[in-house]
Amino acid sequence: MKEKILIIGGGAAGMEAASQLYKMGLHPVIIEKSEALGGHIAQWDRLFPAFHPAKDVVEKMLDDVKGVDVRLETEVVDIQRDNNGFHAVLSNNEKLDVQAVVLATGFDVFKAERKQEYGYGIYNNVITNAELEQFFRTGKDERINHPKRIGFVHCVGARDVKVCNTYCSKVCCATALKQACEVKEVFPDAEVYTFYMDLRMFGPGYEDLYLKTQKDFDVKCVRGRVCEVSENMDGKLVIKAEDTLFGKPLKMTLDLLVLMCSMEKNKSINAIQQKLGVADNSDGFMQSKDTYLGMNETAQEGVFVAGACTAPKSLPDTIAEARAVAVEVFNYINR
Amino acid sequence: MIIEGKQKIWADYQKDIPDDHYFYVRSCIRQAFWPGSEVTFLDITRNKLRKDMYENPYHTTCGGIAYHSDTIPQETAMTIIARQFALMHESGYENYVCSCITSFGCYTETLETWHEYPELEAKIRQYLWDSCKKEFAKPKYLAHASDLIYKFRFDIAKQMKFPLVNAKTGKPLKVVEHIGCHYSKMFPSKGFGGAEYPHVLVGMIEAWGGEVVDYPERRHCCGFGFRQYFVQANRGYSESNTYKKFESMEPYEPDLIITNCPGCPYFLDRWQYVIAEQTGKTYGKSGYGIPALTYEEVAGLVMGYDPWDLGLQMHQVAIEPLLEKMGVPYDPKKKYQGVNGKDLGRPQCPSCIKVS
Amino acid sequence: MDFGFSLSPSSHVKMDDVDLSTFNRLKETNPDINTCIACGSCNATCTAGQFTEMSFRRILLMLQRGKEDEAKKMIQRCMLCGKCTLVCPRGINIRRLLLDITR
Numbered sequence: 001m002k003e004k005i006l007i008i009g010g011g012a013a014g015m016e017a018a019s020q021l022y023k024m025g026l027h028p029v030i031i032e033k034s035e036a037l038g039g040h041i042a043q044w045d046r047l048f049p050a051f052h053p054a055k056d057v058v059e060k061m062l063d064d065v066k067g068v069d070v071r072l073e074t075e076v077v078d079i080q081r082d083n084n085g086f087h088a089v090l091s092n093n094e095k096l097d098v099q100a101v102v103l104a105t106g107f108d109v110f111k112a113e114r115k116q117e118y119g120y121g122i123y124n125n126v127i128t129n130a131e132l133e134q135f136f137r138t139g140k141d142e143r144i145n146h147p148k149r150i151g152f153v154h155c156v157g158a159r160d161v162k163v164c165n166t167y168c169s170k171v172c173c174a175t176a177l178k179q180a181c182e183v184k185e186v187f188p189d190a191e192v193y194t195f196y197m198d199l200r201m202f203g204p205g206y207e208d209l210y211l212k213t214q215k216d217f218d219v220k221c222v223r224g225r226v227c228e229v230s231e232n233m234d235g236k237l238v239i240k241a242e243d244t245l246f247g248k249p250l251k252m253t254l255d256l257l258v259l260m261c262s263m264e265k266n267k268s269i270n271a272i273q274q275k276l277g278v279a280d281n282s283d284g285f286m287q288s289k290d291t292y293l294g295m296n297e298t299a300q301e302g303v304f305v306a307g308a309c310t311a312p313k314s315l316p317d318t319i320a321e322a323r324a325v326a327v328e329v330f331n332y333i334n335r
Numbered sequence: 336m337i338i339e340g341k342q343k344i345w346a347d348y349q350k351d352i353p354d355d356h357y358f359y360v361r362s363c364i365r366q367a368f369w370p371g372s373e374v375t376f377l378d379i380t381r382n383k384l385r386k387d388m389y390e391n392p393y394h395t396t397c398g399g400i401a402y403h404s405d406t407i408p409q410e411t412a413m414t415i416i417a418r419q420f421a422l423m424h425e426s427g428y429e430n431y432v433c434s435c436i437t438s439f440g441c442y443t444e445t446l447e448t449w450h451e452y453p454e455l456e457a458k459i460r461q462y463l464w465d466s467c468k469k470e471f472a473k474p475k476y477l478a479h480a481s482d483l484i485y486k487f488r489f490d491i492a493k494q495m496k497f498p499l500v501n502a503k504t505g506k507p508l509k510v511v512e513h514i515g516c517h518y519s520k521m522f523p524s525k526g527f528g529g530a531e532y533p534h535v536l537v538g539m540i541e542a543w544g545g546e547v548v549d550y551p552e553r554r555h556c557c558g559f560g561f562r563q564y565f566v567q568a569n570r571g572y573s574e575s576n577t578y579k580k581f582e583s584m585e586p587y588e589p590d591l592i593i594t595n596c597p598g599c600p601y602f603l604d605r606w607q608y609v610i611a612e613q614t615g616k617t618y619g620k621s622g623y624g625i626p627a628l629t630y631e632e633v634a635g636l637v638m639g640y641d642p643w644d645l646g647l648q649m650h651q652v653a654i655e656p657l658l659e660k661m662g663v664p665y666d667p668k669k670k671y672q673g674v675n676g677k678d679l680g681r682p683q684c685p686s687c688i689k690v691s
Numbered sequence: 692m693d694f695g696f697s698l699s700p701s702s703h704v705k706m707d708d709v710d711l712s713t714f715n716r717l718k719e720t721n722p723d724i725n726t727c728i729a730c731g732s733c734n735a736t737c738t739a740g741q742f743t744e745m746s747f748r749r750i751l752l753m754l755q756r757g758k759e760d761e762a763k764k765m766i767q768r769c770m771l772c773g774k775c776t777l778v779c780p781r782g783i784n785i786r787r788l789l790l791d792i793t794r
Contacts, residue, residue, distance in 0.1 A: 113340065116531040117778065122340035159728070161782035197730045225730035227778040230551040231336060233586045238551040242731025247746065249735045403771050405793060440773070516738075516772035521786065523777070530777055556738040560770025563739070572768070575742045 002027035003333050006088055006098040008076055008269065011039020012061065012315055013307025014104035016322030017329075019064035024330050029069040029096060031076055033268070037062060039106055041315060045136035048171075048178040049205035057315070076272050086302065100302045100329050101276060103286060104322070107263035107308040110157030110165070118153065118259055119229045125237055126229060126257045128156075129172070132179055136186075147255035150183055151239060152176045152194040153226045158262035158312075159197065167283045169262035170312040173200045176260045177209055180219040183258075192219045193252070195226045195241050203314065224250065229257060263312040276303050286310050296325040304328055336549065341532050348529035352478045354486060356387045358428035360419060362435030363396035365597040365629075371646025372631040373434050376480050379634055383494060384487055388432075391422045397438040403561040410459065416445050417463040421471035431474035432483060436596035439479040440517025443525050446473060477525075479518065481595035481630050485527055485535045488542040496639030499545030499591070502662030507546040508590040511625075512536035513580075513603065515596025516556050536593050539630060543637045545591070552583035558606075559598035577606040581618050581625075588620075591657055592627040603627035608651045611687035622689040624652030636663060643669050648679070653690045667691075709757035713792065717754075721788055726781040727751050733775035733785055739768040747775055747785050750792070766792055 003026050007014045010032030018028040036042065038061075044054040071090060078089040079101070088096045109130050112120035120126045125143050127135075135141040154176055158169035173196065180192045199221065201207045213219045224241040232238050237254045265285045273286065277300045281287040286309045289297040296304050306325040307318040361373055380386040398415035401407040423431055433439050449456035463469050484491070499508045514533045519526025528534025531554065540547050558576025563569040580603070594600040607624040611617050619625045627650070628636075635645045642663060647654040648670045658665050670691075671679045684690060718724050729748050739745040745768035753762035766789055775785040 113343070116344060116529065119340075119531075121343070122337055122532070124337065155780070160780040162780060197728055223731075224735065225732045225780065227732040227735045228554065230553065231549070232551050235336075240735045242733075242735040242746075242748075244729055244731035244734075244748070247749070249731075249737065249740050402790075405790075408794065409790070516770075516774065520773040520777045554774075556770060556772040556774065558738060558770065560738065560772065562767060563770055569767075572739060572742050572770075576738055576770075579741065 003100075004029060004096065004098040005100050005102060005329055005333075006031065006076070006086065006096060007102045007104055008272070009039070009104035009106055009307075009309075010034075010037040010070065010072070011104065011106045011307065012041050012318045013106065013309075013322045013325075014039070014102070015061045015065050016319050017102050017104060017306050017325050018068045019061070020323055020326030021329060022065070022068050024326065026330065026333060027069065029071065029098070030065070031071050031074050031090065033073065033075045035073050037065065037070065037072070040109075040130075043130065043137075044133050046178070046182065047315060048174040049203065049209040051178065051182070075268075079272055079275050081276075081302070099333055100304065102304045102306055102325055102329060103269065103273065103276075103278065103298075103309050104306045105266045105269040105309045107312065108266050110163075110261040110264050112156060112259045112261050114163055115156055115160075115259070117228050118156065118226070118257070119231070119237075120259060123229060123231045123237055124235060125255060126259065128259050128261045129175055129179060130261065132183070132258050136182055144256060147187060147190055149191045149252075149254050150180075150187070150193070150256045150258065151226070151237075151252070151254045152180055152192070152258045152260060154194065154196040154260050155225065156259040156261050157264070165262060165264065165283070167312065168200065170200070171314050172260040172262060174203070174206050174209060174314075176258075177201075177213045177219070179258065181209075181213055181217045184217045184219065192217070193254075194219060194221050195224055196221060197223070197225055203316070222250070226257075263308055265309060269309075276300055278303055278305070281310070283311065296321060296328050302332060304332075344532050345528045345534040345538075348524065348527060348534070350482070350525065350527060352476050352482055352486065353430050354386070356428060357389070357430045357432040357478070357483070358423040358426060358474075359388045359390045359480075360394050360397070360431070360433045360438065361390075362433075362438065362597045363400060365434060368597060368601045369629050369632065369646055369649060371635070371644060371649075372629045375631045375635040375640065375645055376434070376484070379491070379631070379638065380483065380487070383638065384490055389426055389428055391426050394419055394422055397433070397435070397441050399435070399437040399441040400561065402441065403437065404565055405562070410462065412441060413445050413448075413455075413459045414462045414466065416442060417459050417471045418467055418469060420473060421463065421467070421469040423474060424470070424472040429472070429475040430478070431476065432478045432480055434480045434597075436479065436515030437517045437598075439477075440521055442477055443522050446477065447522065449473070479535075479595070481518075481535050482527060484630050484634055485538050488539050491634055491638060492542045495543060495637045497637055497661045497663050499540060499543045499633075499637065499661070501590075501660050503660075507544055508660065509548050509587060510540045510545040511548045511550065511553075511584050511587075511589040511592045512540060513553075513557065513592055513594045513596075513599050513627075515594070515599055518595060536595055536630060539633065540593065543633070548584065548587045548589050550584040550587055552580045555580055555583075557596075557599040557602045559602055564598075564602070573602060574606045574609055577602050578610055581607070581610070584625075585618055589625055590660060591633070592625055593630055593633050594627060595630050600627045600629050604651050608685050608688050612685060615687055617688050619652070619656065622687075623656050624688050626650060626652050626654050626657050636661065639663075641665070643672065644674075651682075651690070652688070655691065704756045706756075709755065710759070711755065713759055714754040717788060717791055720791065721784060723781060723783045724751065724788065727783060728781060730780060732778040732780060736774045736778050738770045738772050738774065743768040745769060747789070750789075754792075763793055
């Protein structure tokens, strides 16, 4: 009988880890709470830095997990361990005995209404990065009505002690510039501004994206954090920020404001995480065993982590981790 | 504007304060600015709502005005506050309510600072003993007087004679609310509704039939700024902030401004005269200004108090157009008569803004 | 002798000569003072900054670049409304600091 591995989460990390473990001859079982595999990436239209359709990646990954045991619309409701391994109870009452657990539970998008000054959920034309991506996919969002002037706010729910998230969410800078270009493609006459504190274009091709944003799309990057949003008589948004490089406060009317919401740990897994004895780190994500050599292990033997459940990560980061975790699990099973 | 979004925030920022037995402390400047406001608060709470509001004759300023003008250090301000708390304790009270927003900010800041730095509290305890031979107990509950009017807004509505409605058209009056900065900007959780969308005055406007105006510069400070207004050469900054607010609210054509700070109604009122003199511009209809009232004055008006007993003649901006809109009867002859029929004199007539 | 030209004063910030005593005094009671990322939130909402050069972000730099007199002069513009403290993403108690600097 093949050794079973419980993979909690059917997003990019869970799918990629499962496909690798399957190829290694083990028996991964993906538990996914929603009705389909793919996670957040399946909700995305195109990917930075080169505007690659997310669909292509998701389809390839789905192809790779053909044959893998998958439970959709299912959650782990209880898990115990003894000398023989882990014993999980699923929400469909199924009992699973497994040798190892991979937590690939990913992230939640920061709830934008927590930054009250931005007026998400109060002012009509304030939307989130995830909602804009949805608009690119479907072309539908009644709040987006031929905007003439569009603003992007970086670091919403990130680098901000007021919401207890002091970390950088890593992918929002590149996402903002990608979305700024895309929104220009849809509305070529619109003026697009992004408000950033630091532009962190750290990955391969990201700096090229920045250049493209300036050269080909005429997106204007202002160094300053938006700190107040209100609505005027005509229902347009009025924003305040400082243009810190110019050294003066700035005020501007916008038709649409996009909040680049950060990643937070997916908290729906908290109860199971606790039962497994995996702690959170100071950023509220799951604690890895070691920053360098044990990134995919936890303090608990046999419990592994991959992807954005330990920190904000880009898709390539997540896939690299998912492959790495497969090796860790394989070595653990054959120890 | 999606009102449900605000309602969610309002539900999150509710604070627990008792509805009776308070030790009341006055503002040092409000009695001169708006002499009817504090007396109306006491009359409404004591005589109309039957609450126990105790006022100790030995209480003083909280020191906030000197503290904010850099003339006394924080320890001195804290010792003054400790003395006020000692008076409350001696009088047998544990709920503290203050009339002034900056006092409320100072009390909150002091209590929070003592909570974080108990050694500072011990030091102040010693200062108070050395200077006054008094010992204090911290209040169990701290409230601003507008918190109580907010809490009692529906009880007041039950006794309402003149709602915030245009008596002729039946349409709600458009009301701008302006919150004092020190109410919740420093400690958002200490104010009803928080700092970005405070509910304390909005709740009153809604309960009394008015329509709330939310305009782009709603959250902006009136510009009082202690160091600004007190120095004549700096008063222009103070005025410019008020000007910014009026330019922003103008298109909404508000009938009334309601405030909960000592300084804000003063500056929102008096600067309208100065702006009119300097620019020729007025913000009300037909050359009038927009009345900027305190929450006690508005509560008194809707409950049917005589406008002149409320001290509304102390406003630079003429109140009569508002009284006529609301259908509040008034005797124009009594406008400049004091409580005992004493002649208060008449203000000089400005050249631009209409005053009668 | 008038050559019709003269030596230009150096515009360098002379870091070797900067007196950091005020900044260091503030740091003792407000360790957060080092965490400013110059995002400009304080200045964007500043009541005084709308009409004057007032900018807390720059005051912090002035104190670290030998411009203490300028910093103290700028502080006089502050209205102590507390909005900067409300919006600071680093949680710096700016209002408190502004009162402490001139003490």
